[in-house]
Amino acid sequence: xxxxxxxxxxxxxxxxxxxxxxxxxxxxxxxxxxxxxxxxxxxxxxxxxxxxxxxxxxxxxxxxxxxxxxxxxxxxxxxxxxxxxxxxxxxxxxxxxxxxxxxxxxxxxxxxxxxxxxxxxxxxxxxxxxxxxxxxxxxxxxxxxxxxxxxxxxxxxxxxxxxxxxxxxxxxxxxxxxxxxxxxxxxxxxxxxxxxxxxxxxxxxxxxxxxxxxxxxxxxxxxxxxxxxxxxxxxxxxxxxxxxxxxxxxxxxxxxxxxxxxxxxxxxxxxxxxxxxxxxxxxxxxxxxxxxxxxxxxxxxxxxxxxxxxxxxxxxxxxxxxxxxxxxxxxxxxxxxxxxxxxxxxxxxxxxxxxxxxxxxx
Amino acid sequence: xxxxxxxxxxxxxxxxxxxxxxxxxxxxxxxxxxxxxxxxxxxxxxxxxxxxxxxxxxxxxxxxxxxxxxxxxxxxxxxxxxxxxxxxxxxxxxxxxxxxxxxxxxxxxxxxxxxxxxxxxxxxxxxxxxxxxxxxxxxxxxxxxxxxxxxxxxxxxxxxxxxxxxxxxxxxxxxxxxxxxxxxxxxxxxxxxxxxxxxxxxxxxxxxxxxxxxxxxxxxxxxxxxxxxxxxxxxxxxxxxxxxxxxxxxxxxxxxxxxxxxxxxxxxxxxxxxxxxxxxxxxxxxxxxxxxxxxxxxxxxxxxxxxxxxxxxxxxxxxxxxxxxxxxxxxxxxxxxxxxxxxxxxxxxxxxxxxxxxxxxxxxxxxxxxxxxxxxxxxxxxxxxxxxxxxxxxxxxxxxxxxxxxxxxxxxxxxxxxxxxxxxx
Numbered sequence: 001x002x003x004x005x006x007x008x009x010x011x012x013x014x015x016x017x018x019x020x021x022x023x024x025x026x027x028x029x030x031x032x033x034x035x036x037x038x039x040x041x042x043x044x045x046x047x048x049x050x051x052x053x054x055x056x057x058x059x060x061x062x063x064x065x066x067x068x069x070x071x072x073x074x075x076x077x078x079x080x081x082x083x084x085x086x087x088x089x090x091x092x093x094x095x096x097x098x099x100x101x102x103x104x105x106x107x108x109x110x111x112x113x114x115x116x117x118x119x120x121x122x123x124x125x126x127x128x129x130x131x132x133x134x135x136x137x138x139x140x141x142x143x144x145x146x147x148x149x150x151x152x153x154x155x156x157x158x159x160x161x162x163x164x165x166x167x168x169x170x171x172x173x174x175x176x177x178x179x180x181x182x183x184x185x186x187x188x189x190x191x192x193x194x195x196x197x198x199x200x201x202x203x204x205x206x207x208x209x210x211x212x213x214x215x216x217x218x219x220x221x222x223x224x225x226x227x228x229x230x231x232x233x234x235x236x237x238x239x240x241x242x243x244x245x246x247x248x249x250x251x252x253x254x255x256x257x258x259x260x261x262x263x264x265x266x267x268x269x270x271x272x273x274x275x276x277x278x279x280x281x282x283x284x285x286x287x288x289x290x291x292x293x294x295x296x297x298x299x300x301x302x303x304x305x306x307x308x309x310x311x312x313x314x315x316x317x318x319x320x321x322x323x324x325x326x327x328x329x330x331x332x333x334x335x336x337x338x339x340x341x342x343x344x345x346x347x348x349x350x351x352x353x354x355x356x357x358x359x360x361x362x
Numbered sequence: 363x364x365x366x367x368x369x370x371x372x373x374x375x376x377x378x379x380x381x382x383x384x385x386x387x388x389x390x391x392x393x394x395x396x397x398x399x400x401x402x403x404x405x406x407x408x409x410x411x412x413x414x415x416x417x418x419x420x421x422x423x424x425x426x427x428x429x430x431x432x433x434x435x436x437x438x439x440x441x442x443x444x445x446x447x448x449x450x451x452x453x454x455x456x457x458x459x460x461x462x463x464x465x466x467x468x469x470x471x472x473x474x475x476x477x478x479x480x481x482x483x484x485x486x487x488x489x490x491x492x493x494x495x496x497x498x499x500x501x502x503x504x505x506x507x508x509x510x511x512x513x514x515x516x517x518x519x520x521x522x523x524x525x526x527x528x529x530x531x532x533x534x535x536x537x538x539x540x541x542x543x544x545x546x547x548x549x550x551x552x553x554x555x556x557x558x559x560x561x562x563x564x565x566x567x568x569x570x571x572x573x574x575x576x577x578x579x580x581x582x583x584x585x586x587x588x589x590x591x592x593x594x595x596x597x598x599x600x601x602x603x604x605x606x607x608x609x610x611x612x613x614x615x616x617x618x619x620x621x622x623x624x625x626x627x628x629x630x631x632x633x634x635x636x637x638x639x640x641x642x643x644x645x646x647x648x649x650x651x652x653x654x655x656x657x658x659x660x661x662x663x664x665x666x667x668x669x670x671x672x673x674x675x676x677x678x679x680x681x682x683x684x685x686x687x688x689x690x691x692x693x694x695x696x697x698x699x700x701x702x703x704x705x706x707x708x709x710x711x712x713x714x715x716x717x718x719x720x721x722x723x724x725x726x727x728x729x730x731x732x733x734x735x736x737x738x739x740x741x742x743x744x745x746x747x748x749x750x751x752x753x754x755x756x757x758x759x760x761x762x763x764x765x766x767x768x769x770x771x772x773x774x775x776x777x778x779x780x781x782x783x784x785x786x787x
Contacts, residue, residue: 056686056690057690058686077689078686078689078690079689079690079691079692079693079694079695079698080692081690082692083690084690084691085686085687085690087683087686087687088683089681089683091681091683091686091687093684093688093702093706095705095706104688104691104693104701104702105691105693108691108692108697109692152691156691156692
């Protein structure tokens with residue numbers, strides 16, 4: 001990714017309101033590079049679909065401008081934007097066959113008949129539906145319809161493809177299979193994709209970068225690993241992956257680390273200073289379950305103990321819910337190495353490294 | 363390797379043939395299902411199948427006159443029209459006795475029928491019967507019945523009267539159908555056009571079609587946008603709009619029709635407003651009611667819900683994302699509408715169109731009230747003959763033709779659109 005292609009799509013100071021009272025999207029600034037797979041992830045009502053619809057041209061930004069290939073596009077109607085889109089429920093036209101659905105964008109572009117035929121066949125082959133051209137959408141399974149929708153969004157060689165929760169209607173196995181397939185197609189043809197989902201594992205699997213939306217604001221925009229390992233605020237920490245929280249007050253700040261006194265007098269915890277600034281501030285500590293060690297050797301800098309509330313056997317690991325420092329939803333994942341022989345009600349010694357604890361906003 | 367196909371019957375565990383066992387098990391359910399629908403079947407048979415069957419029979423029935431003059435008609439068949447100018451003596455003789463002894467009411471009915479064949483029969487027979495009864499009273503037996511008849515009235519020597527018997531001698535007759543199409547039989551039994559001043563049915567048929575087609579088209583043009591709004595407005599507004607659409611359903615048909623008379627007549631509201639606005643002058647008031655225009659306006663308004671509701675039910679389930687998808691794929695809004703939206707509304711358009719057309723073609727009250735002389739439809743003639751002239755045979759024929767036309771349209775529709783494409787709700 002070089003600098004000239006850095007912002008193929010650029011959202012600049014975008015605000016959006018439907019009723020003039022509530023902002024659905026607040027001051028959105030987002031740059032997407034050419035060829036990138038960017039996912040907008042967030043709970044429903046967080047503004048991610050609205051953002052996508054503004055990009056597609058079905059909603060008008062209340063303020064700000066969207067640039068595509070350095071040109072402002074707010075005044076361009078949707079049918080001239082050359083942006084492909086896969087809709088939530090596919091929006092395949094039921095009165096047309098699969099091939100007719102795929103020819104539609106080519107026909108309205110007045111492409112010659114033989115060319116259309118060739119492009120349609122190529123697109124169908126790409127999604128492995130080469131022999132399904134004469135079927136109607138209703139005669140296809142959900143996964144096949146999904147592929148047709150994908151092929152239709154790509155067949156006219158758009159500059160950009162948008163996908164609005166395209167896998168939401170599929171069952172779990174098919175969803176995972178389609179995730180890989182979409183990822184592979186993206187890798188192969190190198191098209192820019194903006195993907196919307198509320199499923200974090202889907203986002204982690206497919207994306208180059210993820211924009212986490214909440215309350216109309218992008219909370220963090222980063223690669224999947226950074227998002228998971230270094231969340232910048234408590235919303236991201238909670239929304240991506242599993243997360244244990246402990247509340248407290250900052251007592252000491254020391255460069256990039258700090259010391260936090262837990263509420264309820266459970267002691268002091270050393271943590272990374274992420275989203276807190278000064279002594280006396282309230283904070284929420286975030287620790288990933290797999291970073292908590294039940295080793296009794298006390299290697300970590302933070303040592304605590306907790307009562308086992310519940311044990312769930314999950315094959316490769318055992319999931320233990322503990323009561324730690326007043327939080328009885330504290331999850332620890334114990335690898336199944338055959339040596340774990342505690343029962344519910346037992347006390348466990350816990351420890352973790354201070355680098356794995358992040359002091360975030362409350 | 364060939365898989366051996368077992369030809370032996372499948373048996374249940376108890377050794378009873380499977381099919382027989384299944385039939386036995388299902389019999390109770392079948393019987394129960396039948397008993398549940400039986401009252402309805404009976405009801406439909408009595409109130410629907412029988413009257414329509416009776417009507418269809420009536421439209422070709424010509425047996426009443428045969429039962430009044432059985433011998434006369436028998437003898438009449440022996441008349442060699444090429445050889446003799448008038449029927450043989452036996453015909454006059456049979457008629458003499460059948461008129462003398464016949465039931466007065468039955469003869470009266472038969473006379474009405476005879477008058478359809480040739481006007482003048484009624485008075486001729488009435489006069490003759492009176493004279494014949496006198497002769498019978500005196501106890502005389504005429505030497506020649508033929509001469510007796512001709513003495514009573516010289517019209518009996520006019521063979522054209524006798525020729526008109528020709529079309530009545532059979533039990534079944536197509537005369538009512540021909541009448542319904544402005545045709546009749548001539549003396550030789552050939553089908554000819556009616557006198558010019560008696561031709562009114564073809565004209566009315568054509569007008570009925572014209573009005574029905576126009577009403578259907580107007581309903582579609584007016585109803586389509588409303589149905590689209592209904593299907594796409596937020597629930598709050600669409601419910602309100604739905605009430606406006608349904609309101610006419612809850613108002614009496616007569617009230618709505620007379621309301622249109624108030625609105626459209628020359629001293630009515632619309633003309634008043636136009637004069638007040640200076641669009642037309644006071645003596646240039648437009649005639650909008652008691653003619654075809656009035657019929658069109660009133661029927662369109664009254665039948666509009668029948669177009670809107672099927673359209674709405676179809677449009678409601680077309681996802682909004684389809685129009686967006688079409689535009690996203692590069693189609694201008696008009697193209698998207700024509701190629702993506704419109705084809706998906708065809709089941710609604712055809713259901714609404716068929717419904718409105720079928721209702722319009724047999725419509726009666728509204729055209730009768732606002733149609734005046736030029737706006738009446740075929741239904742008005744049926745009612746007229748049913749109540750005023752009591753020519754039920756003609757009523758039945760008109761009704762049967764109407765039914766036949768609807769069936770033809772239904773068949774055509776099935777051929778072109780496919781009946782399984784229809785969607786009423």
